[in-house]
Amino acid sequence: MGCGVISKQYIQDIQRLYRELEICMVADVHSDVAERTAQQYNILRWGTPDELLNDTETELIINLTPPKMHTEVNRKILLAGKHVYCEKPFALTLKEAREIQELARKKGLAVGCAPDTFLGSSLSTCKKLINDGWIGKPLYVNANMMSAGVETWHPRPEAFYEEGGGPLYDMAPYYLSALVKLFGSVRKVYANAKKGFAERTVYTSERFGCKIPVETPTHFAVIADLKNGMLANMNFSFDISKSTMPHMEIYGTDGTLEAPDPNMTGGVPKVYRREQMLAECFGGQDLNDGGFCTLPELYQDVGNFVRGAGVVDLVHKLDNNEKEDAQLAVHVVDIITSIIKSAETGIPQVLETEYEERK
Ligand SMILES: NC(=O)c1ccc[n+]([C@@H]2O[C@H](COP(=O)([O-])OP(=O)(O)OC[C@H]3O[C@@H](n4cnc5c(N)ncnc54)[C@H](O)[C@@H]3O)[C@@H](O)[C@H]2O)c1
Known part of the structure; x- marks a missing residue:
């Protein structure tokens, strides 16, 4: 969700390194931007934010929108019943950060957040x-x-x-x-x-x-x-x-x-x-x-500027029946x-x- 500057790094690194994830769809408020991104990286489907939220094949959405949109988009993703991994900052206030953490707990969904460089x-x-x-x-x-x-x-x-x-x-x-x-x-x-x-x-x-x-x-x-x-x-x-x-x-x-x-x-x-x-x-x-x-x-050093390890980490935790709840991001x-x-x-x-x- 959000096909700006950093989305290219996520897509390239996930396609190159993390084959257990499949990027099935991209979306942006500017659907022409989503379409160009999908075509550039051979992603089969693109659309509006609502189309992605309602997409039945998508299990997890990576929120790559600008910081002031993070809470609103995270909330919509969780309410749509999907796991979310958000770029930093997780939220602009502690109240918003806790609201998303709590919503994920209530819905039984995972919520993760960048950075993952550690x-x-x-x-x-x-x-x-x-x-x-x-x-x-x-x-x-x-x-x-x-x-x-x-x-x-x-x-x-x-x-x-x-x-x-x-x-x-x-x-x-x-x-x-x-x-x-x-x-x-x-x-x-x-x-x-x-x-x-x-x-x-x-x-x-x-x-x-x-x-x-x-x-x-x-x-x-x-x-x-x-x-x-x-x-x-x-x-x-x-x-x-x-x-x-x-x-x-x-x-x-x-x-x-x-x-x-x-x-x-x-x-x-x-x-x-x-x-x-x-x-x-x-x-x-x-x-x-x-x-x-x-x-x-x-x-293993996979490169100096790589994105996506946090998403894979969240997915591995889900596979092991652990739920990522963004405790670090909230702190x-x-x-x-x-x-x-x-x-x-x-x-x-x-x-x-x-x-x-x-x-
Ligand atoms: N640019 C970087 O190098 C970089 C590096 C690491 C992390 N980040 C983080 O990634 C996030 C995005 O940064 P960026 O530089 O790619 O921003 P950007 O401005 O280049 O791209 C943001 C994209 O999100 C879209 N968008 C805005 N509101 C939306 C919404 N409600 N729903 C769907 N799409 C929406 C915009 O149209 C735009 O295409 C930020 O949180 C930033 O801190 C950026």
């Missing part, structure tokens, strides 16, 4: 390295999503600068989902935010040179307390031309782990262990050129909305929800 080889390897004790007891995380925004590549950048857009709804879900998957729930957030530019200039398509008003903060500085006692400091920005800050560094009692970009499914983790530091300080020895040691990815929406509230009020916010990893 299922990729890079973050799975990081999780194993941490669990195996490579950096000792993790203490702190520093995460940075420092970008110049989307107007240089996205054909419809407006929504990214409206309420419900900005780096927090658009990009933070990758970092926050990785953080929670690696270390568990966030307990409390303190945040500040700024709008670095009053308007943005479109660089793409026939709209080159048009100005877009900025209606949402585009830079967030955040400190988060985790339930396990760790501290995380994070920046999410659309206002930065270039940065040398790490995507995600994890500092433990026995060393530091540099995690690859949580927006990606592949990438190589790097570790710097405490004995390197001690050897440099006291042994007069440089064990690894003073730098990090690159570690191999321990799981991430709670973190995002608590960050916004803290930035608006100047008051730290304690979260209402938790995420517990199922064994």
Whole structure:
């Protein structure tokens, strides 16, 4: 549902990698767009959103509409009796996120949500390295999503600068989902935010040179307390031309782990262990050129930017009689909305929800 920019990646990756899924139909509010997409990827049927909702062969719908449509479309999909996998952000408010979670429970249907990048080889390897004790007891995380925004590549950048857009709804879900998957729930957030530019200039398509008003903060500085006692400091920005800050560094009692970009499914983790530091300080020895040691990815790397693993994961859970209920996505929406509230009020916010990893 929704045949825009990211739909192509989903279709290509599902057709290439995940043969247990069959894309039987595509739909968009612009049915000509749905028709073009179907023809480009040899999908037999296309139609309007209502035609897809009423399609009897379709069991699960992937919601790839713009963020402000997510709740309404998720609700319609569940009411039509189909499982749903939604792109991020799951919802713009915690109330909406919980409503969809509850509706899915009532209807006995599964609801899943992107991002799924933590299922990729890079973050799975990081999780194993941490669990195996490579950096000792993790203490702190520093995460940075420092970008110049989307107007240089996205054909419809407006929504990214409206309420419900900005780096927090658009990009933070990758970092926050990785953080929670690696270390568990966030307990409390303190945040500040700024709008670095009053308007943005479109660089793409026939709209080159048009100005877009900025209606949402585009830079967030955040400190988060985790339930396990760790501290995380994070920046999410659309206002930065270039940065040398790490995507995600994890500092433990026995060393530091540099995690690859949580927006990606592949990438190589790097570790710097405490004995390197001690050897440099006291042994007069440089064990690894003073730098990090690159570690191999321990799981199959299917590419750096792949979409669809979360959909397959949801389907496998259904096959095993487990129901995905978007608990992680609801917690991430709670973190995002608590960050916004803290930035608006100047008051730290304690979260209402938790995420517990199922064994
Ligand atoms: N573009 C990316 O690289 C990217 C990457 C990862 C995730 N996402 C997420 O994917 C989602 C879609 O992003 P996009 O960049 O593809 O957006 P887009 O604007 O390119 O495409 C959205 C499509 O949805 C259609 N649409 C709008 N309302 C609809 C409705 N009610 N029913 C059916 N179709 C409807 C639009 O006509 C459009 O074709 C967003 O949540 C975004 O955060 C995008």
